Each structure stands twice: as C-alpha cells, then as structure tokens.
Amino acid sequence: MKQKPIIGITMGDAAGVGPEIIVKALNHEEIYKNCRPIVIGDKEILERVLPIVESKQKIHSVEGPEQAIFSYGTIDVIDLNLLSADLPFGKVSADAGNAAYQYLAKAVELAKEKRINSICTAPLNKEALHKGGHMYPGHTEILAELTDTEDFSMMLTTPNLRVIHLTTHMGLIKAIESITPERTYKVVKLAYDTLRNAGMENPRIAVCGINPHAGENGLFGNGEEEEKLEPGIQRAQKEGIDVTGPLPADTLFFRAGRGDFDMVVACYHDQGHAPIKVMGIEEGVNITVGLKGGIVRTSVDHGTAFDIAGENIADEKSMIAAIRSAYELAPKYE
Structure with a gap:
C-alpha cells in the first residue's frame, strides 16, 4: 500500500x-x-x-x-x-x-x-x-x-472543474497577441504532465477558442484559432496527448463540468476565471504548475x-x- x-x-x-x-x-x-x-x-x-x-x-x-x-x-x-x-x-x-x-x-x-x-x-x-x-x-x-x-502556468480548480491558462494578468488585446502555437503546445503539455504525474493515466484536455464559436470557420475574428491554437494542438496530438479543440468556450465549460474533459485550457484571464468563480468561488484553488x-x-x-x-x-x-x-x-x- x-x-x-x-x-x-x-x-x-x-x-x-x-x-x-x-x-x-x-x-x-x-x-x-x-x-x-x-x-x-x-x-x-x-x-x-x-x-x-x-x-x-x-x-x-x-x-x-x-x-x-x-x-x-x-x-x-x-x-x-x-x-x-x-x-x-x-x-x-x-x-x-x-x-x-x-x-x-x-x-x-x-x-x-x-x-x-x-x-x-x-x-x-x-x-x-x-x-x-x-x-x-x-x-x-x-x-x-x-x-x-521559466515556463509555468496558473491553474484554477473547483470540485468539478480544472482550468489552465495560456495568459493571465494582461489586457485582452495584449493577451491575444501573446498567444502563439508554442505557448499553446507548452500549456497543453503542462496540463497533461501535471495530471499524469498525479496518477491520471490518459487525461482528456480541451482548448477554448479565442473568438465566439471558436471562430466558426472564419466567420468571427481574423483566423486566430487557425494561426495561434491549432498548430500547438496538432503538435500535442502527434505526441499522443488526448487534446481537443479549439472549441466554443460558451459550451465547453459546461461539458467539462459534467465530466467530458479533465482539463480546460483557457486563452485569457476572464475566460477561465469567470466559470471557476461561478461554479465554486468558496472552494476555488489557485495552483502553480510547470x-x-x-x-x-x-x-x-x-x-x-x-x-x-x-x-x-x-x-x-x-x-x-x-x-x-x-x-x-x-x-x-x-
């Protein structure tokens, strides 16, 4: 034992x-x-x-x-x-x-x-x-x-939700500018390694889109999902990591809360913090990973x-x- x-x-x-x-x-x-x-x-x-x-x-x-x-x-x-x-x-x-x-x-x-x-x-x-x-x-x-x-990230948890962030304390425009395929990959890998080290055999990770509806094939935004998120996600997938996305944030947190995913990757501060606060502000935990x-x-x-x-x-x-x-x-x- x-x-x-x-x-x-x-x-x-x-x-x-x-x-x-x-x-x-x-x-x-x-x-x-x-x-x-x-x-x-x-x-x-x-x-x-x-x-x-x-x-x-x-x-x-x-x-x-x-x-x-x-x-x-x-x-x-x-x-x-x-x-x-x-x-x-x-x-x-x-x-x-x-x-x-x-x-x-x-x-x-x-x-x-x-x-x-x-x-x-x-x-x-x-x-x-x-x-x-x-x-x-x-x-x-x-x-x-x-x-x-040098490479670490903020992770927030409630009893039913885990969220890790690509960016945190910066303005929204700067946050979006600072997201790169490399940063996306590194944070997905941090999430994966953290859950694996804790004993989870095959963590399921999902990445939020930056724009409404995750861009909806170019309808919203200027291709940020395709430029900044997808290459990092695909790199992680090639390494055998079970990561999905980018997905619309407005439904992703609900899906994660019901158990579809073990970790959500949020693109900016409020995208990740707001659901955590709503789902469990009294039991919210701030975690440093990486x-x-x-x-x-x-x-x-x-x-x-x-x-x-x-x-x-x-x-x-x-x-x-x-x-x-x-x-x-x-x-x-x-």
Missing part, C-alpha cells in the same frame, strides 16, 4: 488569517484520511491561535517530516522560530513578510529533496513581503526563482484579510480545498 502524500503547508503572513485557517482546516479529520499534512511556520503563532479558534488540537514541533506524527488532533510544525508570539494581527510587518518568504523557501527545499510531495500556501501580503526585503509580486514569482523555472522538479503548489483563492485576522471569523473552506488539490495533484514518489 502506497503512503499517503506529505503536504507542506506554509503559514503565509502570520499577521493575517493564514494561521487561523490552517488550524481550522486541520481540525477536519478528512484531511488526515487522505494525506499527511505538516505546517512550515512558527509554533508559537499556532499555539496562540488555538484558543482564538476554540481548538483542542496540540502543536508538535519537529525538525522535518521524518519526525512528524501525522495524527488527527496533533498539528505537526517545522518551527522556523522567526516571529514573536505577540506579533500584532492585522498590521503590515516586515518580520512577518520575511517569515512568509522563509517558510516558502523551506517548503521548496523540502520538495526538491522529495521529503514532501507538494506545497500548499496560506496567503502572504505583498507590502509586508517588500518591507521584509523580498521584492516579488507574490508566491508564484518566488517559486519560479527558487526552482529556476515548476521544475514536478513541484506542485496550491493556494487559497483569497488574501490575508487583515481586517478580520485574529477574530475567528475567517472561513477555512478554501484552505481545505487547497489541501485537497495538493494531495490530489501531488507527484507520486516511490
């Missing part, structure tokens, strides 16, 4: 809701039935959170996954001991920003060494990160640098929520979903 995957959960910015939602999520027994979670953070912060969220869990400090108990009711933590227990909630802190970076760096180190199977991140705060001396826009850019990765070494990172689909930090208001549903995605997509190590 194969061991359940080990999921490294980084605490994020400790002045935000990260510690709370981690403790709340790990109070759900289903997590321990499917994986072996271990927090990378600060023991004293987690212990401070226990009475706030009215939890009877115990915190167990370890040096690495090898010493963890992985038992429901006990939260294993690799204690980096970077923060004071009286760190103020809801305030930007250089110390918390630096700590959030160090938690992630430790997680990447463990993933590279194959001591954890995947990474799940609580949210960080960009301003705090910068004050702490780390000038990155967010988690994704840190992960790309720490793993020396990192070198096959490392998969999942994240909650919300921020640090400084305005409610430390008040036992934050909902753990997205963290539970992120942990679930982390173990479902975790590379299978022998």
Whole structure:
C-alpha cells in the first residue's frame, strides 16, 4: 500500500488569517484520511491561535517530516522560530513578510529533496513581503526563482472543474497577441504532465477558442484559432496527448463540468476565471504548475484579510480545498 502524500503547508503572513485557517482546516479529520499534512511556520503563532479558534488540537514541533506524527488532533510544525508570539494581527510587518518568504523557501527545499510531495500556501501580503526585503509580486514569482523555472502556468480548480491558462494578468488585446502555437503546445503539455504525474493515466484536455464559436470557420475574428491554437494542438496530438479543440468556450465549460474533459485550457484571464468563480468561488484553488522538479503548489483563492485576522471569523473552506488539490495533484514518489 502506497503512503499517503506529505503536504507542506506554509503559514503565509502570520499577521493575517493564514494561521487561523490552517488550524481550522486541520481540525477536519478528512484531511488526515487522505494525506499527511505538516505546517512550515512558527509554533508559537499556532499555539496562540488555538484558543482564538476554540481548538483542542496540540502543536508538535519537529525538525522535518521524518519526525512528524501525522495524527488527527496533533498539528505537526517545522518551527522556523522567526516571529514573536505577540506579533500584532492585522498590521503590515516586515518580520512577518520575511517569515512568509522563509517558510516558502523551506517548503521548496523540502520538495526538491522529495521529503514532501507538494506545497500548499496560506496567503502572504505583498507590502509586508517588500518591507521584509523580498521584492516579488507574490508566491508564484518566488517559486519560479527558487526552482529556476521559466515556463509555468496558473491553474484554477473547483470540485468539478480544472482550468489552465495560456495568459493571465494582461489586457485582452495584449493577451491575444501573446498567444502563439508554442505557448499553446507548452500549456497543453503542462496540463497533461501535471495530471499524469498525479496518477491520471490518459487525461482528456480541451482548448477554448479565442473568438465566439471558436471562430466558426472564419466567420468571427481574423483566423486566430487557425494561426495561434491549432498548430500547438496538432503538435500535442502527434505526441499522443488526448487534446481537443479549439472549441466554443460558451459550451465547453459546461461539458467539462459534467465530466467530458479533465482539463480546460483557457486563452485569457476572464475566460477561465469567470466559470471557476461561478461554479465554486468558496472552494476555488489557485495552483502553480510547470515548476521544475514536478513541484506542485496550491493556494487559497483569497488574501490575508487583515481586517478580520485574529477574530475567528475567517472561513477555512478554501484552505481545505487547497489541501485537497495538493494531495490530489501531488507527484507520486516511490
């Protein structure tokens, strides 16, 4: 019987809701039935959170996954001991920003060494990160640098839908201009490799069209599907990948939601994000795929929520979903 995957959960910015939602999520027994979670953070912060969220869990400090108990009711933590227990909630802190970076760096180190199977991140705060001396826009850019990765992509999931993007945070005109056959092929291959590494034997992938009705044989647009998408799709098909498209986006997401496809490739931000938000905003998960070494990172689909930090208001549903995605997509190590 194969061991359940080990999921490294980084605490994020400790002045935000990260510690709370981690403790709340790990109070759900289903997590321990499917994986072996271990927090990378600060023991004293987690212990401070226990009475706030009215939890009877115990915190167990370890040096690495090898010493963890992985038992429901006990939260294993690799204690980096970077923060004071009286760190103020809801305030930007250089110390918390630096700590959030160090938690992630430790997680990447463990993933590279194959001591954890995947990474799940609580949210960080960009301003705090910068004050702490780390000038990155967010988690994704840190992960790309720490793993020396150039080609990666954003993937979003809900319980019934997986979407990966050709482009994300750019204007629509620029997004369409930036799509190339090479980018189409690479993202299809990333989707395929990610699902294969997670144990799916023959993933079924579908690519959205750029124009309404996927261009409808030249009726809409200026041949973008034929120029930018089809050559990349055909290249992937020649390699034996089960990929279909381009297909009209207005019906494709429905078809994927009912189970016709295992992954949808969206051409631009809102094409992929809108269906995810409609089908499951509370359980949406942001995933970084394509990192070198096959490392998969999942994240909650919300921020640090400084305005409610430390008040036992934050909902753990997205963290539970992120942990679930982390173990479902975790590379299978022998």
